[in-house]
Amino acid sequence: xxxxxxxxxxxxxxxxxxxxxxxxxxxxxxxxxxxxxxxxxxxxxxxxxxxxxxxxxxxxxxxxxxxxxxxxxxxxxxxxxxxxxxxxxxxxx
Numbered sequence: 001x002x003x004x005x006x007x008x009x010x011x012x013x014x015x016x017x018x019x020x021x022x023x024x025x026x027x028x029x030x031x032x033x034x035x036x037x038x039x040x041x042x043x044x045x046x047x048x049x050x051x052x053x054x055x056x057x058x059x060x061x062x063x064x065x066x067x068x069x070x071x072x073x074x075x076x077x078x079x080x081x082x083x084x085x086x087x088x089x090x091x092x093x
Contacts, residue, residue, distance in 0.1 A: 035066030053079040 011025045027033065039045070052061050056079040062068040067075065 031064060031066035032069070033066070035069040039065075039067055039070055050082070053077070 009025045009027055011023060013021045014024050015021055052058060054060060058077045
C-alpha cells in the first residue's frame with residue numbers, strides 16, 4: 001500500500017474493535033475522484049442542505065466536489081432565502 005504525501009492527504013485511525021486499528025486516508029483534492037466515481041454517471045442526483053450556497057452562489061461547493069466538471073446542461077441549481085431572522089435570533093457573547 002502506497003501512502004500519498006502528508007500535505008496531499010487526510011489521515012485518521014479507525015478502531016476495528018478486537019481486530020485493532022487501521023490507518024485510513026483520503027486525498028485532500030477529492031473533486032476529480034468524486035467526478036469520476038459519482039457525477040460522471042448518467043444518473044440524476046439531488047443535493048440539499050442549508051449550506052450549499054453562499055448568497056445563492058453554488059460555485060464553491062461545485063468546485064470542491066467536482067460537480068463543476070459536468071456540462072452546464074446537466075446542472076440545475078436553486079437557492080431559497082432562509083426564514084431565520086439573524087437580527088432577532090442570534091446572540092454574540
